[in-house]
Amino acid sequence: MATADYQSRSVVDAVATAPGGPLRRRVNWTPLTMLLPAVVALLLIGVYPLIYALRTSFQQFLVTKPYLGTPFVGLANYSAALGDPFFRDSLVRTGVFFLLTVPIQVVLGIAVALLLTSSRWRRLSAVTRVLLVLPIATTPTVIGLIGRLIYNRDFGLLNWAFSLIGLGPFNWLGEPKAAMITVALTDTWQWMPFVALVAMSGLTSVPPDIVEASKLETSDVWETFRNVQLPFLLPGLTAVLIIRTADILKMFDMIFVLTRGGPGVSTELVSIYVQRVGFRIFDMGLASAMAILLLILCNVLAQLYIRIFYREIEA
Amino acid sequence: MERNLSRRRLLKGAAIGAAGMTAFSFAGRPTWVRAQASAFDLAKAAEPYKGVSIGVPFLDRPGYRAAAEMLPEFQEITGITVNTEVMPYENSREKQVLDFTGGTGLYDVVLVDVVWIGEFAASQWITPITKFTDNPDLADPNLNLEGFFPILLESFGTWDKVVYGLPFDNYSGLLYYNKKMLADGGFDGPPQSWDSLLNEYGAKLTGNDLYAYALQSRRGETQSADSFMRMVWAFGGSLLKPETFEPNLSSPESLAGLNFRQDLLPIMPPDIVEWDHDETVQGLAQGRVGVITEWSSFYSTLADPSTSKISDDLGITIEPEGPGGRQPALGGFSYAVNSGSAEEKQAAAWLFIQWINSEEKAREYVEKGGVSGRTSVYEIPELQEQFPYFAPLVESWNKYGNPVFRPRFPEWPQMSEIIAQTGSEMMLGSVSVEDGVKQIEEQMMPLLQPYIDGEKPRLQ
Numbered sequence: 001m002a003t004a005d006y007q008s009r010s011v012v013d014a015v016a017t018a019p020g021g022p023l024r025r026r027v028n029w030t031p032l033t034m035l036l037p038a039v040v041a042l043l044l045i046g047v048y049p050l051i052y053a054l055r056t057s058f059q060q061f062l063v064t065k066p067y068l069g070t071p072f073v074g075l076a077n078y079s080a081a082l083g084d085p086f087f088r089d090s091l092v093r094t095g096v097f098f099l100l101t102v103p104i105q106v107v108l109g110i111a112v113a114l115l116l117t118s119s120r121w122r123r124l125s126a127v128t129r130v131l132l133v134l135p136i137a138t139t140p141t142v143i144g145l146i147g148r149l150i151y152n153r154d155f156g157l158l159n160w161a162f163s164l165i166g167l168g169p170f171n172w173l174g175e176p177k178a179a180m181i182t183v184a185l186t187d188t189w190q191w192m193p194f195v196a197l198v199a200m201s202g203l204t205s206v207p208p209d210i211v212e213a214s215k216l217e218t219s220d221v222w223e224t225f226r227n228v229q230l231p232f233l234l235p236g237l238t239a240v241l242i243i244r245t246a247d248i249l250k251m252f253d254m255i256f257v258l259t260r261g262g263p264g265v266s267t268e269l270v271s272i273y274v275q276r277v278g279f280r281i282f283d284m285g286l287a288s289a290m291a292i293l294l295l296i297l298c299n300v301l302a303q304l305y306i307r308i309f310y311r312e313i314e315a
Numbered sequence: 316m317e318r319n320l321s322r323r324r325l326l327k328g329a330a331i332g333a334a335g336m337t338a339f340s341f342a343g344r345p346t347w348v349r350a351q352a353s354a355f356d357l358a359k360a361a362e363p364y365k366g367v368s369i370g371v372p373f374l375d376r377p378g379y380r381a382a383a384e385m386l387p388e389f390q391e392i393t394g395i396t397v398n399t400e401v402m403p404y405e406n407s408r409e410k411q412v413l414d415f416t417g418g419t420g421l422y423d424v425v426l427v428d429v430v431w432i433g434e435f436a437a438s439q440w441i442t443p444i445t446k447f448t449d450n451p452d453l454a455d456p457n458l459n460l461e462g463f464f465p466i467l468l469e470s471f472g473t474w475d476k477v478v479y480g481l482p483f484d485n486y487s488g489l490l491y492y493n494k495k496m497l498a499d500g501g502f503d504g505p506p507q508s509w510d511s512l513l514n515e516y517g518a519k520l521t522g523n524d525l526y527a528y529a530l531q532s533r534r535g536e537t538q539s540a541d542s543f544m545r546m547v548w549a550f551g552g553s554l555l556k557p558e559t560f561e562p563n564l565s566s567p568e569s570l571a572g573l574n575f576r577q578d579l580l581p582i583m584p585p586d587i588v589e590w591d592h593d594e595t596v597q598g599l600a601q602g603r604v605g606v607i608t609e610w611s612s613f614y615s616t617l618a619d620p621s622t623s624k625i626s627d628d629l630g631i632t633i634e635p636e637g638p639g640g641r642q643p644a645l646g647g648f649s650y651a652v653n654s655g656s657a658e659e660k661q662a663a664a665w666l667f668i669q670w671i672n673s674e675e676k677a678r679e680y681v682e683k684g685g686v687s688g689r690t691s692v693y694e695i696p697e698l699q700e701q702f703p704y705f706a707p708l709v710e711s712w713n714k715y716g717n718p719v720f721r722p723r724f725p726e727w728p729q730m731s732e733i734i735a736q737t738g739s740e741m742m743l744g745s746v747s748v749e750d751g752v753k754q755i756e757e758q759m760m761p762l763l764q765p766y767i768d769g770e771k772p773r774l775q
Contacts, residue, residue: 262588263743
């Protein structure tokens with residue numbers, strides 16, 4: 001009873017103090033106090049840097065030339081960013097990387113989820129879930145370092161393995177196209193399990209009686225998947241698309257360690273380029289403008305995903 | 316009693332007279348010479364700074380590992396705690412610049428690459444050493460600045476005639492080779508010229524997944540300095556025209572050097588654009604490559620049987636000659652004091668820098684794997700015998716050293732980024748050498764214009 005009473009309270013309760021008297025508002029401080037640390041942390045590590053970057057994007061801010069000051073320059077940094085062919089090229093390259101990785105990760109992730117939720121594999125689900133979490137939990141820098149050892153043309157593990165069956169050596173990181181594919185494969189290895197885990201949770205929410213009913217209707221597995229299971233996956237997959245888009249737009253550590261954006265500029269995704277502008281050339285105004293443009297792009301894409309893919313489903 | 320007093324007076328008078336004579340005789344002489352005449356006790360000098368902690372950036376390279384082994388002695392004598400942070404070279408400028416501008420106070424000792432000295436000094440992030448050498452409580456009388464190789468002190472530690480840092484990790488490009496591999500190919504010595512490396516050694520040493528040569532060319536400073544500039548200079552070219560600071564990459568000599576680099580590709584590993592120092596050193600150490608041109612600091616790795624299969628067959632000489640003469644790469648780092656640090660930390664930092672770069676510690680530093688900037692250590696016969704890289708290194712610095720191998724002005728880091736990107740693309744064939752040079756020069760012009768117009772002093 002007490003619990004129900006507590007739950008029924010709102011943060012600000014309106015209580016009549018006296019019959020016919022004025023209403024007095026009483027604040028319930030407990031939930032506010034409990035939320036406060038999280039809100040403060042979010043303001044400090046999320047909102048403040050964002051506002052700082054937004055302000056910086058309207059300033060000339062050359063870190064290594066403090067004597068020039070930080071004058072307000074209006075939209076000059078945005079104009080410079082949009083007119084920078086290297087920024088545009090890196091954005092296109094990021095788009096190509098997205099198309100190389102995310103569709104494959106989604107298809108493979110769903111396939112793995114279907115396999116692991118099937119009756120044959122269900123008994124091993126505890127083990128397989130742990131195995132799926134491992135790549136996601138590995139630090140991207142470590143993946144980059146290990147990748148350099150695995151993919152090295154002359155001393156790498158992968159070419160050694162291929163040499164045992166008489167193949168290779170392959171130039172995994174030394175050719176522009178091969179390097180892009182190698183980085184995409186590494187990303188797929190790391191993030192496909194994430195899609196699989198999300199898809200598994202979607203599949204487990206499908207009511208078994210609907211699946212059984214569909215099996216009575218048709219023996220076509222694809223039909224069952226498309227009309228019964230896929231609708232339950234769409235909310236999760238929309239979240240996957242949003243997360244992966246944001247992640248690819250800010251992907252830095254793994255690629256920087258693995259290829260440093262090379263050979264040439266073949267794997268220089270937009271985040272690597274923005275880091276160069278910000279921390280090599282130290283033009284923080286321009287780098288901030290680029291970062292804000294990426295934030296806008298990310299939000300626009302997220303809205304599009306929600307509009308196109310997201311469907312509420314009721315069992 | 317009277318006699319005692321008069322003796323005391325006499326002694327006092329003599330002391331004052333001696334002090335006066337000393338002060339008179341030292342007036343007008345260089346600071347370090349002045350300091351030489353007084354005694355110096357490190358423990359006593361460090362007494363006021365006992366318990367002070369200083370931050371020192373380290374790289375994961377042999378010289379720093381040598382210094383790390385020596386640190387306990389310094390800490391024991393001084394009571395100063397030295398907190399080292401090992402960082403990748405590629406992040407070291409970024410970390411330090413953010414420390415200077417953010418005032419986070421992480422590094423009291425500053426690691427200054429030869430190409431950062433202009434930027435760091437012009438921004439007043441580092442302190443002229445006179446602040447410490449003029450302080451008799453901190454100045455070691457045996458500091459002896461003239462005991463450093465002049466090219467090192469001038470290039471790594473000096474900007475606009477002011478000394479900021481002492482050379483700590485000192486490199487010249489050297490030619491390392493695998494004697495056995497060369498002998499198997501019918502050669503009794505290393506190539507003396509770039510032309511000979513390509514046209515004589517190249518064909519005979521390349522094949523069956525073995526390569527005659529490897530020129531580290533990974534994007535970054537490795538591409539711009541080790542690969543790009545090495546070839547430009549060797550063929551008589553240069554990055555800038557020294558009088559006007561206009562770009563000079565489109566000169567016939569610079570283009571010849573960059574085209575020669577393309578000619579070298581068939582005798583190098585196919586993924587050479589991804590090879591950094593580690594891969595290149597390992598290429599020779601594992602017997603896959605016959606010849607490399609690498610920094611002197613990698614001698615210890617190549618000569619150590621635990622890290623090199625060819626330690627018994629390792630040969631070392633000066634870099635090959637090109638149409639522009641012998642132009643070995645010059646690189647390295649000095650240690651300077653962060654001008655933003657607190658006074659007591661600055662003093663403690665200086666004591667560390669002075670000690671680790673002292674002539675007294677040079678031998679130990681070399682024996683532990685470092686490459687000292689002190690001339691005296693290279694004159695010790697036992698060490699000459701123990702370290703065969705001594706002779707070519709000293710000859711490279713004294714005879715062929717090029718202090719402007721890379722310009723040291725504040726714009727170099729930006730120019731290096733431009734060169735590294737287009738230079739890699741040239742090697743991959745995605746842009747021709749001529750078009751690539753045009754692109755580089757176009758992008759460099761806004762950076763060079765203030766120098767060309769005379770708005771900035773033409774220092775490099």
